[in-house]
Amino acid sequence: MDFESASLQTNELRIYNMRLKCTHRIHLLVLVILLASCNSKSTPLQGPLGFKQNEKVIFLGNAFFENAIANGEIETTFSLCFPKKNITFRNIGWSGDNVYAHARTRARDGQRFGSPEEGFGILAEQITDLKPDKIFIAYGFNESFDDDAGIEAYRKGLNRLLEMLGQHCPELILISTLPMEKGFGIPEEHIEARNKELKKYAETTKEVAVEGEYRFIDLFAPFSKVNKYTTNGVHLSSTGYRKAGDLIAEALKFPQLAIKIDAKKADDIRNAIIKKNTLFFHRWRPQNDAYVYGLRKHEQRIAQEEPAQIEPFIAKQELAITSLLENL
């Protein structure tokens, strides 16, 4: 049994079963039974997470992932852990988003903006197109403002999201909410109250992970200890993202980084990653979106043509990253 298949779990197997030829099927079914018997119901899925060659990873969530585009830290850590795997990363975090994908609704048409439900459909379409092998999911921050009363809705929404994502992707990894940091002119009583809620939402995410047998990464506890990782109390700084990358790699028992994270070559890789992610951002969330998808579509042909013209530049940038990683 090689490293990759050891990490396969029941929920992935359902899908892999369908994809693989019959000869593999019996072999895998045995594995299912073996692994199912190892699972405990009080902890989320454990054990190292491995990557096969050429996998595609999606980062999905709110501003936790969207802001990561600007510093490339998490992705650099991942790349340096698996430099030869040629992994493709797509960051589709969206500020203000929640498990219902409300922020992803399309541009307005007349007096109307896309309905919240449209956002969920658009996300499903995008996931179908991207065909990811793994999705890292970070939600809960925006939902947590509904306080205790919103916890069950969050659980339900998260489960629905996971069910949809599970139809397109074999491995879903949940990431907890982060605590708020003190300072930044924000009243202390507000921060205390928020942290109580954020902790509950982190726990709920964990419960969902246990129930659905997903991997879960707790960032709440480790980020509660020191108060120096955010830019505004709620969003991570570059240092914060580097720390988050370390914590994720540690939790998933990734191999050692190929080179030090602060090495010159790591900087080159990080810059290449940032550029690639910025290009991708303009590809899937182009400015003037109203002329690409919305009411003003008929007004501008160019608006609809240009975003697709970014794709060769993304591909070129991917090649640059691969080459940097191969020549470490």
Next chain:
Amino acid sequence: MINNIKRALQLFLCIGLLNQTLQAQNDLQYIPKPDLKEELASFSLVDGFEINLFAATPMMEKPTQINFDNEGRLWVCGSHLYPQLNVNEEPSDRIVILEDTDNDGVADKSTIFYDKFIMPNGILPDNQGGAYVASSDKLIHLSDTDGDGKADKSEVLLTGFGTEDTHHTLHRFGWGPGGKIYMQQGFYVSSNVETAYGPRHLNGSGIWSYDTETRRLEIFSKGYINPWGHSVNYWGQSFEADGAGTGFGHSFPNAVLLTSPGESQALPSLTPNSPKASGIEIISGKHFPPSWTGNVITNDFRAHITDRYSLEADGSSYIAKLEHTFLKSKHISFRPVDVTMGPDGALYVADWYSPIIQHGEVDFRDQRRDHVNGRVWRITAKGRPLLQKPNYNESSIPELLDLLKADENWVRLLAKQTLKTREANQVINAIDKWLGNLNSQGSDYDHHRLEALWTVQTLNLMDIDLLKSVLKSKTASARSAAVRVLYYWNEKVPDALVLLETAVQDSDPSVRREAITALSKFRSVEAFNTALLAYNPNMDQSYSFALRQTCRILSKYWLPSVHNGNQKRQAEDAALIFALKATEDPSATQPLIDFYKNSKNPDAGILTVIGKMGEPAQLNFLTEIIASVKGHPHKRDAANSLLIAAKNRGIFPTKNKDKVLQDLFTFGDEHIQETACSLTGYWKSTKFIDILKQKLSKPNTSYAIQESAAQALAMFNTDDIGEFFVQIISEDRSITTTKLAVAALVQVDLDEGVETITQLLNKELDEETIDYLIKTVIKKEGAFTAFSSALEGKTLAAKTAAQASRFVQASGREGAEELMAALAKAGSIKTASGDANYDRSTQDLMTKLKYGDAKKGKEIYLRPQMACTTCHKLKGVGSSDVGPDLGSIGASAPADYIIESLIEPNKKIKEGYKSSAITTINGDFYAGSIIFEDANMIKIKTSAGTEVSLQKSKIESREASKVSMMPAGLTDSLSESEFIDLLKYLTELGKSH
């Protein structure tokens, strides 16, 4: 050094591009050279003022906003990338700081502070060497930590602002009097911003307020099309210019101006017939003549004009009056987009400089766009001394406090901003002393104390005693501003509700309006009851709107207490009735019915609410009014309300239907008879079929009743009804009766119906009748195809066929082309396109434009057969809103755009005028533009210009039209010189006032 090389390179590139641009435009001959002297010479200015160039490219970027800091430096944000970043292009838009170091009124130093932005549309210096910037989806703070005058730190404060339309993204920053940053966004964007206080969602336009101290972001007000400019007057009231709407308006918390997604009501701007306006400043200070103080300056950027309005308090809001044109240019690239007063008391106008504005109507990559030039012009009053700039940073705290007495709005603002950088305790102690030394008899005493209160607010501190004392000011505007502070401090003020109880009963309506709004921040029934004290039957629009908003915001607290009987109420409680109506909540219907029942002098408006929201059992209350009370004064309201329920929601009463119809038919006047016919149809009351038949066939019945009867009969949809129509048609009655019967027949028997239409079209018919018959076909599902088949092998008069074809096209429905072909064949006519009497090449027409005669063009425009005025208004004058107002089309659209719009309307559909075709489950059909939509209802402005509200659950099909509501070929009958005259006329509209 690197920056210099870059700049040189950029300039080089720019010059290259410019040459290309000019060459490409040679044919068009109307792109002027960006010559500064020529532009300066093109200005005409009102007497007593002069204009000079303050700065131009390459010292600055194409400006989107200009803002002075407390050192008198002008910060310019702008964009050469607009309207869209090129594929794989690095962001390179700049923030530039301009300085006039020798005080000669001309900038002599320029520093690129930062140069990696994508279309920054807002800039606000922090007065500590840094600035806040609106950068696409982000709010960014730039700082210069090493003091070299360039940004070396860029901190992202907030992310998630919408970018769907690059001139609607986050823009226009300014400090409020209490130290918050106010920022705007436009109509097409949807923002989802994550903050430490929760996610903030804003769909469409609005003002955001951002507190730099606590990092709290809130929605201040919503609405306008694309608010692009915000200024605060002497007393802290907000005025916003609307870059895509009409002029400017007055905004306050919870206000909704013009339109906003999901809002069913909104306030108008203060200048409803004015053109679009960008940038706004309120004149203050000693350099301008005293009579100008408090005037509003805003830019009609499409017409190359800077306007002046006087402003006068009116009730709880203001009245604006357009004064003599302030500044006007003949130069088509002069685009004044921002305006601000400067440290010397002069007025500074930012000139975007481009013959092309906006990016919807003209190609993103159109060569005529100017990506290079930008200017700032400076306007001074002749013979009046310029002002000395205070040295804020070197002033002591008491000196800064004394600056709060300045006449100049910006001096007081910058003094407060500078005080924010000082030790807070020292400032607070100094304020106490300063207040003690004020002359209580001085005319500005109340304002000085208000400034002290705003200073405390700016420091992010609270002073309840000072607040209470300013609330007791003699000057109403000071009280009103103090209530606004209370709005922000809300529940943190211990006896806030007591203070507000006094304020809602103030003698001045603007104080009461502020108090009503402040109460929306208090989450209790008590706050609601306090707000109701402000109700009176003669409330002005803004006041009434504020109360409506507070009632709605607090409804989750008070509406349950109405339902469980805890809300105290009197029989004639007009205030509570107002509140219940304001909620637009179906659960408010029953309490309203109870009010109606128990009142001696009941409010007929309640009956309308029942029709809009009531359940069937509640509709029985309406039938009871009609059936059981003879000659009830509200009979007409009740009948109308029943019809609203039936037509828009498909909801019917369960009792007394026949009695109601009997009564209405027996005693009702014309209008009621008409309503009764419709009700008979919707209710399918077979007992009254014969009455309907009589109404249609009797010679002397009015048209409205006849039509209503015919449509009602068609709703029965039975064979004998069809036979009845056929019989009526065969009797060869008046054309009106026949036409109505044919239209009704189409509803019950499509094949027979279209056959009779074909026959009827062979008669000599007027345009109105043809229109009616075609609309009948449009309304019916599948009728286009049936009608096309019926026309096969038939012949029609060419004129009839052409007219019918035009109406078919205007419908924009699927299958229109097929039917138009069938009509063309039957009428042996050439299709509309290619039939013009002139060469339709845009370039050719452009070169001939200079020979056009606008006066003759106007006559052509007004010809009834041209039908221009049937759909378009000119500056608000006219009877129909079907198409866009053309009052300033010449100033806003280039001539080639107008040519294409005339010849091929489908290629250029103006935003907001795309038509939709809606069929309800009752078979009603509406074609027009959707002007409001939420989860439950839709409001459509039909091509006839009327507004109809429809319940979404009652909509059967809905098609967005790909074609313009404007028929093609309208200008085909013109000769070339007539076309050129018309074009000339249109291109001149809006170019002067």
